[in-house]
Amino acid sequence: MFKATGFPFHTVALEQVMDLPSSVVAMAPSPSEQPASNYKEAVGHFLQSTSSSRSTPQDEEQTSLPEVPEAHTHFLQQLIGSAKTLTARQDLLNTLRQHLLVHTARTEGYGKVMLGDNCTRLAVKLLTSITLGRGAQLAQDTGFSDARYGDITLVRPMRDYSAKEIAYYNHMFSVASVFTPSLDTKTTDKASIQRLTESFVTKLQEDFPSTVSTIYRTSEKLQTTCRSSAKAEPSDKCLLCVCALDTAVENASAFQATLTSEQLSQTKYPGAAGTEIPRQNPESSAPSGQCCSSGGAEDCGRAERGGGGCCSSAKEPETTDLKSLLCYSCQLTLKDMSSVEHLPQYILSEAQRRQRRSQMREEISEFLLEDGEGGD
Amino acid sequence: MPVLCSGCKEKRAALKRPKTGHSLCKECFFWAFEEEVHRTIVAAKLFKPGETVGIAASGGKDSTVLAHVMKLLNERYSYGLELMLLSVDEGITGYRDDSLETVKRNQQQYELPLKIVSYEELYGWTMDAIVKQVGLKNNCTFCGVFRRQALDRGAIMLKVDKICTGHNADDVAETVLMNVLRGDIARLRRCTAISTVSEGEGVVPRCKPLKYAYEKEIVLYAYFKKLDYFSTECVYSPNAYRGHARTFLKDLESVRPSSIMDVIHSGENLSVRDGVKMPVQGTCNRCGYISSQALCKSCVLLEGLNRGLPKLGIGKHHRLHDKLLSQQPLTEREERKLKSVDF
Numbered sequence: 001m002f003k004a005t006g007f008p009f010h011t012v013a014l015e016q017v018m019d020l021p022s023s024v025v026a027m028a029p030s031p032s033e034q035p036a037s038n039y040k041e042a043v044g045h046f047l048q049s050t051s052s053s054r055s056t057p058q059d060e061e062q063t064s065l066p067e068v069p070e071a072h073t074h075f076l077q078q079l080i081g082s083a084k085t086l087t088a089r090q091d092l093l094n095t096l097r098q099h100l101l102v103h104t105a106r107t108e109g110y111g112k113v114m115l116g117d118n119c120t121r122l123a124v125k126l127l128t129s130i131t132l133g134r135g136a137q138l139a140q141d142t143g144f145s146d147a148r149y150g151d152i153t154l155v156r157p158m159r160d161y162s163a164k165e166i167a168y169y170n171h172m173f174s175v176a177s178v179f180t181p182s183l184d185t186k187t188t189d190k191a192s193i194q195r196l197t198e199s200f201v202t203k204l205q206e207d208f209p210s211t212v213s214t215i216y217r218t219s220e221k222l223q224t225t226c227r228s229s230a231k232a233e234p235s236d237k238c239l240l241c242v243c244a245l246d247t248a249v250e251n252a253s254a255f256q257a258t259l260t261s262e263q264l265s266q267t268k269y270p271g272a273a274g275t276e277i278p279r280q281n282p283e284s285s286a287p288s289g290q291c292c293s294s295g296g297a298e299d300c301g302r303a304e305r306g307g308g309g310c311c312s313s314a315k316e317p318e319t320t321d322l323k324s325l326l327c328y329s330c331q332l333t334l335k336d337m338s339s340v341e342h343l344p345q346y347i348l349s350e351a352q353r354r355q356r357r358s359q360m361r362e363e364i365s366e367f368l369l370e371d372g373e374g375g376d
Numbered sequence: 377m378p379v380l381c382s383g384c385k386e387k388r389a390a391l392k393r394p395k396t397g398h399s400l401c402k403e404c405f406f407w408a409f410e411e412e413v414h415r416t417i418v419a420a421k422l423f424k425p426g427e428t429v430g431i432a433a434s435g436g437k438d439s440t441v442l443a444h445v446m447k448l449l450n451e452r453y454s455y456g457l458e459l460m461l462l463s464v465d466e467g468i469t470g471y472r473d474d475s476l477e478t479v480k481r482n483q484q485q486y487e488l489p490l491k492i493v494s495y496e497e498l499y500g501w502t503m504d505a506i507v508k509q510v511g512l513k514n515n516c517t518f519c520g521v522f523r524r525q526a527l528d529r530g531a532i533m534l535k536v537d538k539i540c541t542g543h544n545a546d547d548v549a550e551t552v553l554m555n556v557l558r559g560d561i562a563r564l565r566r567c568t569a570i571s572t573v574s575e576g577e578g579v580v581p582r583c584k585p586l587k588y589a590y591e592k593e594i595v596l597y598a599y600f601k602k603l604d605y606f607s608t609e610c611v612y613s614p615n616a617y618r619g620h621a622r623t624f625l626k627d628l629e630s631v632r633p634s635s636i637m638d639v640i641h642s643g644e645n646l647s648v649r650d651g652v653k654m655p656v657q658g659t660c661n662r663c664g665y666i667s668s669q670a671l672c673k674s675c676v677l678l679e680g681l682n683r684g685l686p687k688l689g690i691g692k693h694h695r696l697h698d699k700l701l702s703q704q705p706l707t708e709r710e711e712r713k714l715k716s717v718d719f
Contacts, residue, residue: 087632130556131628131635135642139649190631200624204557214559221561221652246645251419254641257588258634260415264408265398268384328641332634 012104014076014096079342086192088336090183091132091329095240096344105152117156120163120201123215128197133329136246142219148242162212238327239351245327255328321355383408391600394592394633402600409597413585414449420570422583423538425456430536430580432527433461433482433490435475438542440482440605441594442586446540447486460534461486464526465494466519467502471610478606485604493530495522499674501681507612510686516616517690518681521673525665531580539582546591546625548584549636552643553621561648562655568643579666590636 083089105113117125126142129135140146146154158166170177184195205211238245249256322340323331334340340348361368381389383404390402400408416422423429431446433439443461450457463479466472476492483490496502499522507515531539548568555564566572571583586594598605613619628635648654659665660672667673673689680688 085632127553127556130552130642131639133638133641136645138642138646190627193628193631193635196624196627196631200620200627204620211557215556218556218559218561218564221649222646246641254588254637254644256419257412257416258637260412261393261395261408261588264383264411265393265396265400265404266382267408268404329638332632332638 010104010108012100014100075342075344079344082338082342083333083336084338085336086184086187087132087194088333090192090194091333092337093183095330101154102149102152111151112153112155115154115156116158118158118161118163118166119216120212122156122159122219123212124194124198124201126215126219127201128194129329131193131197133332134327137241137243137327137329138219139222140243143222148237159216238330239322239325239347239354240330240333241327243327247324247326247328247331322351325351325354391596394596394629395590395637397633406597406601409589409593410445410448410452412588413445414453416570416588417449417455417585420583422540422571422585423455423457427456427537428458428460428535430460430462430531430534430539431488432539432541432582433463433479434542435463435478435482435606436542437594437598437603437605437607438544438586438591440478440603441598442540442542443482443486443488444601444603446585447488459488460536461488461490462527462530462534462536462539463490463492464523464530465492465496466523467495467504468610468612469504471608472503474608475606478604481604489534491530491534493526493533495526498522498526498529499678501678503612506681509681509684512612512615514687514690515612516618518677519612521677525674527582528580528665536580539580540585541582542586543584544586544589544591544594545636545640546622548587548643549639550618550621550625552639553625554618557621558617561652564643564646565648568640588637588640 080089080092083092101113105111122142126138129138129141134141140148142159144156144159146156161169169175184192187195189196189199201211201215236245237243247255249259322334326334379389379399381387381401381404382398383400387401387403389399391405392399393405393408429446431439431443433443443459446457446459449455450459461479461483463476465476479490479492482488494502503515503519506518510518527539551567552564555561555567570587572581597603625636625639628639632638655668657666657668660667660675661670662675663672665672665674671679677689680686
């Protein structure tokens with residue numbers, strides 16, 4: 001089917017995500033801005049180059065599925081298996097898929113990647129993002145263009161067309177399509193948050209036909225909370241989704257309230273002493289709290305063994321450190337994973353690199369001059 | 377083997393916290409709950425010492441717990457506040473009269489002064505009469521708009537500096553979801569704020585100290601503390617749009633308990649693109665209340681009710697404001713559109 005389109009195509013196996021270089025999660029500098037007048041020239045140039053390369057026969061392209069070492073498949077299965085909830089699994093899969101897309105685009109020399117999200121799917125994605133805590137990244141997840149990777153821009157040209165329109169079009173013009181089952185096909189409504197949101201929107205659409213278009217219009221009016229977006233410092237971006245971090249603990253924010261709850265649930269009621277209020281140190285209580293809450297009903301019994309002894313203490317430093325590099329919703333995904341060892345090497349090495357760099361930064365912080373501070 | 381409380385690690389756990397999943401004994405849970413509300417109040421700087429604060433009390437679980445916790449924290453941490461109860465009577469037989477009895481009992485238990493304002497005396501209409509005219513689909517709009525003004529007027533009569541309402545985390549999350557589904561950008565930005573901006577005559581700033589408390593935890597708290605409250609659904613609410621957002625949120629909570637806080641977190645981090653047209657705050661030309669249009673919503677709704685045009689106020693009606701202000705009669709076509717009511 002791909003051959004029939006006449007475009008050059010690449011088939012990439014998900015297992016290759018294990019081999020990605022760590023530059024995938026780093027933002028590459030974007031190419032210099034071209035003024036609009038050059039657009040026609042650029043189009044003309046592109047048409048010329050493609051017509052010349054079209055002479056290469058399609059048979060030379062990779063027509064069979066790529067070879068995949070079995071160890072990679074095994075690793076991948078372990079990784080997906082380490083995510084305990086379907087929600088986390090789907091989230092992880094999306095992230096890995098996107099990394100792979102970006103990497104392929106970079107190696108093959110493409111500057112833009114077109115995604116086929118339609119209006120209905122984007123409306124569901126918007127609502128899902130809100131429920132997963134990705135409010136700060138909404139504009140990039142559901143907007144027309146997504147420039148978070150710097151040199152590669154992800155665009156969504158199909159976002160104006162609803163799923164029904166596309167289905168009718170394909171039917172009338174005999175456009176071939178294939179249905180690939182995803183992780184949540186044929187699952188119950190409550191299997192994962194993504195599945196729940198999808199069924200909610202579809203049901204609501206039946207009673208209120210304007211639901212999807214209203215949600216779509218809402219997504220057009222949103223933007224990212226621009227907080228230090230000008231800085232190119234990679235440590236300000238989330239490790240997994242490469243969006244700006246939204247975990248600054250501000251006063252009276254939901255995030256602060258969550259940390260407070262975690263901490264208070266593990267401190268003793270002061271009793272007669274009364275006024276002594278324990279110091280808030282989320283770092284030490286966060287890992288054990290994380291273990292307790294991810295365990296579920298059966299595992300809460302572990303609490304009796306003491307706050308810090310829930311899971312092996314060797315894992316504590318790793319999990320804590322990764323958390324500080326992630327945005328709010330990626331932290332939630334990480335919480336649902338039983339261990340971080342199965343993450344592909346490129347993610348772990350990039351995490352270590354960032355930690356080393358932030359340690360360096362701390363050591364010399366008193367000597368650094370911030371932009372815009374002090375004299376000219 | 378019995379599960380030990382994860383707070384004091386001595387006593388047997390009596391409950392599991394819906395918010396974090398920890399098992400706690402009663403005292404540790406009370407402590408955690410009250411302390412969280414206290415930290416919310418302190419972090420958001422909701423009150424200043426010496427202020428008079430009106431607690432919007434409906435007799436339901438949220439406002440009962442709010443009254444209890446506010447009184448407790450006021451004494452424990454010496455906020456220096458003077459507390460009062462404020463209640464609104466919408467005139468819904470069978471629902472509101474019973475809950476008002478609960479509020480009166482609360483007043484005696486907590487020894488706080490109480491003031492009741494009713495729709496009948498403020499507007500000349502009870503909710504029962506409104507529903508007879510409007511039908512069952514849009515009545516929540518009337519009730520909500522009227523209640524807001526009623527609270528403000530009651531607060532001015534009581535001479536309070538601030539109002540605090542019992543909105544909990546579930547309410548705020550539902551509002552965020554509802555505003556996204558309805559495409560209400562202006563409200564989307566404001567609805568996660570913990571306290572409203574206090575500008576204009578006749579407007580008392582209001583805040584939500586229980587903003588980060590889950591509804592289930594409020595019920596647990598009230599249950600274990602044996603607080604007395606009234607727990608029935610409003611008879612007119614089943615067809616409200618909010619019901620859809622509520623069932624969705626409840627399902628979300630069952631899949632992942634932290635979803636409620638996640639939604640609030642998303643709502644707080646949303647921002648609107650520059651260049652999107654937003655409403656500007658002004659005053660109503662007729663009654664002087666704050667409004668973003670020429671006439672405030674309650675004036676428009678009342679006008680519709682008094683004239684027998686129940687749909688005036690539901691849907692877009694900006695163009696009719698000038699006509700209403702200058703007392704011109706509406707054309708026949710406009711009247712016909714506004715009269716049709718679907719039950």
